[in-house]
Amino acid sequence: MSFDPYEALGVEKTASEAEIKKAYRKIARECHPDLNPDDPAAEARFKTANAAYELLKDPEMRARYDRGEIDATGQERAQPFYRDFAEQPGNPYRGGARSGAYAFGEEDDMSDIFAEFLRARGQGGGPFASGFGRGAREVHAxxxxxxxxxxxxxxxxxxxxxxxxxxxxxxxxxxxxxxxxxxxxxxxxxxxxxxxxxxxxxxxxxxxxxxxxHPIFRREGDDIHVTLPIAIDEAVLGGKVRTPTIDGPVNLSIPKGASSGRVLRLRGRGAKRRGGKDRGDQLVELSIVAPPEIDAELEAFMQRWREEHAHDPREGMPT
The missing domain is CATH 2.60.260.20 (Urease metallochaperone UreE, N-terminal domain)
Structure with a gap:
């Protein structure tokens, strides 16, 4: 895949390291696949920006790209070494092919032909391995x-x-x-x-x-998200509930009267931040789950509670 890393990040070729980093972070926040699970275009832009940033954040790689030595994926570009050899004194093919020699038409890719020659020299084999006239020189690439x-x-x-x-x-x-x-x-x-x-x-x-x-965890930036099922009594009475984290289970304090959808934060339990020592957080969303079977005692209790403590959680919603 060929692309311009500067265009991929939306910066000028004279952009500073800080400007390149800022541009990449902006695209990562907007287009990360975890935040756009059903948007292949956003995922493609994120991956292209990531590849561009990996190239441009390295001063050596950026300089080599700017000089045309490598492409945007880091692959070596064909170097015109053949011109040096083609014009050397003593080269029997200088100025054109001779009878009995390899004849190259105008449509032939000279860079590919001489690249093959150079590979032969570098591996110590091939018809030109011993040299290419008296003016030949060693090739290192x-x-x-x-x-x-x-x-x-x-x-x-x-x-x-x-x-x-x-x-x-x-x-x-x-x-x-x-x-x-x-x-x-x-x-x-x-x-x-x-x-x-x-x-x-x-x-x-x-x-x-x-x-x-992962079946339980999902990542957004450096934060880890998880949905935690809790029983009715845990929601009403509160208490300590065993909660999974990426480092293993911990006891999470559930406040009294917790509702489904409430989010509790475990600080420092997320993913390690790139380039730093601190970590993101784990965000735990509570989900109240009724028991699989409602026995007579629970049904009678809830009936009495409904009659004596009427409560409408939908009050104020438009009808």
């Missing part, structure tokens, strides 16, 4: 970047973990998932991409995370 997608369980993303990716060509790539990792976040593994040419350094690996949904 950075390896290509590799891009992967990794599905991560919800709790592994919020708690952090170590895992592996099985590579298409065989072997495994170790990946450290940081605590508080978010859906769509891209991790950069330096030096884990393709091998370089000659003495050139290897490329990098970019791993984009796809956080799987």
């Amino acid at each position: 950075r390896g290509a970047d590799r891009h992967y997608t990794l599905k991560v369980p919800f709790l592994d993303a919020t708690r952090g973990t170590r895992t592996q990716i099985t590579l298409p060509e065989g072997g495994r790539l170790e990946v450290t998932i940081p605590e508080g990792a978010a859906d769509g976040q891209t991790l950069r593994l330096r030096g884990k991409g393709g091998a370089g040419l000659g003495e050139g350094p290897p490329g990098d690996a970019y791993v984009t995370l796809e956080v799987e949904p």
Whole structure:
């Protein structure tokens, strides 16, 4: 996918790091998939902005992109090394192909042909491995970047973990998932991409995370949301109720007279904030659940209560 990272974030090419960060955060707040579960366009914009931010927030990567060395995905652009070789003294093909040599038409992609030549030199093989005339020089180039997608369980993303990716060509790539990792976040593994040419350094690996949904928890920004069922007596009388969190269950104090829809906050029980040490909160929405069976005693009590303590929770609503 080719795109302009500056356009993706809506900033100028002269934008400062702070302006780039501010623009990315604005798009993340507006278009995060957790906040727009049924909007594929918002999700696509979020992922494009995330990829753009991962590139531009790194000064080295941004500079390489601005110089045209890599594209917006971090992939190496074809470099015109062939021009240097084509014009070297001693090159038997200088100025055009000769009889018996490789003949290149005007429609041939010279960069691809000479890129293949360079790969042969870098691997020590091919018909030109021993040199290309007396003026030949050693070629060293950075390896290509590799891009992967990794599905991560919800709790592994919020708690952090170590895992592996099985590579298409065989072997495994170790990946450290940081605590508080978010859906769509891209991790950069330096030096884990393709091998370089000659003495050139290897490329990098970019791993984009796809956080799987959880049956109980959902994430909005750095806050964790959960709906907690409570019994009628717990709602009326209050008390301590065992409540799940991403770190394990805790006892939550339910106030007397709690109603369905009321939200209680557990501070510091959310996901770790990116780039910081503090965490978001867990927001617990109460949901009153009636018992599966209403026995005679409860029915008689509620009947007396209704007669003696009439209460209309819908009073004031338009009819």
